Amino acid sequence: MNESFKALSDPTRRQILRLLREKDRTAGEIAEYFDMSKPSISHHLNALKQAKLVIDERQGQHIMYSLNSTVVQEVMGWFLELLGTDEDDNRDKGRDNP
Amino acid sequence: MNESFKALSDPTRRQILRLLREKDRTAGEIAEYFDMSKPSISHHLNALKQAKLVIDERQGQHIMYSLNSTVVQEVMGWFLELLGTDEDDNRDKGRDNP
DNA sequence: GATATAATTAGATGATTAACTAAATGACTA
DNA sequence: TAGTCATTTAGTTAATCATCTAATTATATC
Incomplete structure (x- = not known):
């Protein structure tokens, strides 16, 4: 998730x-x-791949990249939680502050 | 948004x-x-403030921080766009899968 | 004013990162 | 198998970032 x-x-x-x-x-x-070298883009694609935000698949000479919607949704889940749109609301029932 | x-x-x-x-x-x-110095936390709070993700308000000797849901929602909008959950769907008529 | 508490700003340092060029790998075609 | 195109890996450099300690600002109280 951090990635x-x-x-x-x-x-x-x-x-x-x-x-x-x-x-x-x-x-x-x-x-x-992009106005950037191909190695740099490759580096960025690798970062996205490590984060599982994209999927890569070799197709002959090329490597095809596609969006991994599943992980994008997971990240969005984090935001939803932050907005209290979730089951999350019963979590601070018994909570008292330190 | 980048911020x-x-x-x-x-x-x-x-x-x-x-x-x-x-x-x-x-x-x-x-x-x-956090197991971290107060100045470090202050630095992080400032980053969040710059990004408008939090709002700060002085209350006497203290400074109170609160979540800025509006901006959190804006960021979430970006994700929704990415998933095509938006009005965005009439932008790519010629798409091949649903 | 003097002092205590809350929080930030300043300045320094080590780690991470994004970008480049050059070289290597992989795959197609003659 | 040699040549070429597509892409990645290696190695370097400059910039950014997270963290720390020390010093400063702001508020409250005595």
Whole structure:
């Protein structure tokens, strides 16, 4: 979970996620959208992959990246909790402060 | 928005948000929950404040911190967009899977 | 005013990170 | 198998970041 948030903290990586939301793309296609070297994009893709926010699959010469909606949903679950939109509301019943 | 994600990328800061979700707390109260110097906590609180994720208000000698749900919701909006749970769905007519 | 408490700001340091170039790997095609 | 395209890995560098201690600001009380 920490890795997910770390991955999301970079604007380039968030832009990559938005690109992948439209459709699956290869590393090369993704790199075209940025004014940055391909190795740098590869590094960002790896960060997203470590965080399980994207899935990669080799297709012959290319490597296809796609969004992993499951994990995105998990991260969103954290936010929902933060807003009290969850079962979470009965957790501070017996709670007293230190 | 970038600042919000940066702020969320640190586990200490996310923990602080969870503490504030329960109730408003002073900087000192928050610091008690962590094995970390008060200046460090102050630094984290400032990051959250810059990101507008929390609001601070002086109450006499203390400074009270509280969660800014509005901005948390904005960030969540970003996620919803990413999952296509939004009005966003008429933007990519030619998509192939549901 | 003097002093105590709450919290922040300043300045320093070690760790992490994002970016680059150059080199390596993997896979297709002649 | 040589050549080429796609992508990643290695190694480096500069910037950012989390943390600390020490000093400062702000408020309350005596």
